[in-house]
Amino acid sequence: MDFDLSWLLLGLPLAFVLGWLASRLDLRQLRFENRQAPKAYFRGLNFLLNEQQDQAIDAFIEAVQNDPDTQELHFALGNLFRRRGEYQRAVRVHEHLLSRADLNRADRDRAQHALAQDFLSAGLLDRAETALQKLEGTRYENEARLALLAIYERSREWAQAEAVATKLDASDQASYAARRAHHLCEQAAEHSARGDADAALRLLQQAAQLAPDAPRPPIDTAALQLRQGRAMEAWTTLSGLSRTAPLALPLYAAALQQAAQAAGEQAAAADLLRARYEAEPSIDVLEALMALEATGGDAPRDRYLEHLARQPGSLLAASRWLAGETLRDDARTHPPVQRALDQVARPQMRYRCAACGFEAHQYFWHCPGCQAWDSYPPRRVEEL
Template sequence: MLLLIAAAVLGWLLARWGRGSKRASHFKFVSAEYFKGLNYLLNEQPDKALEVFIRVAEVDSDTVETHFALGSLFRRRGEVDRAIRIHQNLMARPNLNREHRAQALFELAQDYLRAGLLDRAESLLLELLDVPGYTESALRSLVSLYEQQKDWDQAIAMRRRLQTLSGAAQEETIAQYYCEMAQTALSAKDMPLARRLLKRAQSQDADCVRAHLLLAQIAENEQQWERSRQHYGRVLEREIRYATEVLPALARVTRQLDGQASLQAVTEKLRRNNPKASGYLAIAAIMDPELDDPVSRGCVADYLRSEPSLRGLYDMYAAFGQQQGVTPVHDLEPLQLAVRKLLINGPRYRCEECGFRSKTLYWQCPGCKTWNRTIPFHEIAFTAAGAAALT
């Protein structure tokens, strides 16, 4: 990173040298000072270098762009205090034009955000909302700021302004904000408020998986079995990839209504209406042994025999079974147990936006900070662990 900063300084010097200067003595002084600062940088003395660059900025109005580059590089390097000093120094210059002042204001706000000085960042960003060319960037930064503060009402307001300005849809994310508020209400055992907030979430995104899951859980806790089943079923109809999350709960609710036969009807309907359902139903049944209706058992058997990533494990099990006088076609339970161990030990969720993997379902990705892009994910890596699981 120091080399990047040094390159920025050298680029400025070469540009000035190339176009000449009517004030040779002035240029000589500035160049000498910049080389002094460059020497400090290369000798890993950034504080001394910073003092030199700020001193030069006070006597040379042509150094603005170079200082913006330096401030940005310091911030990206994690040296936020130095970035703040550079941008504050630029803001203090009386001859700074309107465009550069707005840029310095925005860069300083980014410094404050990076430093966790959210109140200071908010003040600058609100000022930038009325500055042409910076409104959208300021709105996006304010969204990030209010998300950090968990100020969901303000985040919603900024998202709506952003949608009006840019035309980019914001409803799915706003639905997540309402779900966040609903979870807070649930923690406070305020069920009426939680329901109202979840209805607002659904008004933004009718198929919001999270809202349906929370409403299903509320209904289940209140023993409203049919309503709970409807919400769980809606999730599976819209997004079968959540089968591992939903099917165990759906089975639990169904048993309170009319027993296993009803669960079989649900799984049969899912398999019939969705070509991809069999694999997800199989994984859900492997993860939860209580999902043992005939349809789920059939999906498990098909999956264990045909899934390409399990071919090595299945062949090993078949060979082992022949040695023991067991036909693997008729007894897949040991193989199912082995696959369950592999699934439990691996990541269970993946962000479709950045690929971040985890064992916890995050509605906002910790990696890229996008909402509603993390989905259940099941990767089976057949290694020696698979063989060990069979023994």
């Protein structure tokens, strides 16, 4: 059978025309889609700038549907969800990004970091810990370590906190020596509570080496030595601390007085406390000094009046002086006056965090309110 070339001559132009029409249709569709995605994206930005988060989310969802491969839209949408407190939706967005095989390393690390932030914001600390640990070796490494440190400190996992703080210390961006010393002191307290005094003392010695100027390791060491009946060692520890950290003396004045009495160093301790009180009056230092000066079991109560002369507004001194006095003229007035004065004076006995203002009757090295370290001045509220 002969092949008719006329069909070939007719078919080539027809194929060309059909191909051209198909390409035009594809190009129009592509242009339409490209116009739709930027419009939705910029509309979302406009809503966001006007603080209309609901409309911004709707616009970004539309943009993602038009162009599901755009990572930036996913990140913007995930961040919006997190800011609105819709943590589950934020997690789904970032987990979707991490599941994509075509995501490059930088965007994968960014998505992992965003996912960790989602879990932190939602208070899911165990899942946040796992997500943050995966950022080791990335450009988010230090930020992840800081977040892990906060998690471990909040959950009182002191060994893990100390390990993370050691890595941060090695990065040379800031010194974490004082913070690590606190972690070791916390671990020492746990060992001491379990009856392992030797392990506690070893940890306290490490803490003192890490932060030689910090008052906590010697204070905790002296307290442990007193419980073990090693009064002379406790006196030596605290008298040495009085030279390196005199401002913290109100915190350990009572322990110093007990150690001095047990070790027969009352005169030296009285001189030390008297000198510090003259430099900076404090009710805690005063009462330790009064305990040392007591004769026959009676403390010299005129000391409270002397303190009132130096600190006229001291409700603590007034309350404690009145508690030991007998009102001869009308004994019936004493109890209600005493109760009223005690009630007013009680808040003045607290310690106050300088960072957040949280007040407590107990002195904290680690503020329960803002989680700051060493934020409590070693003086009562009344004396600030």
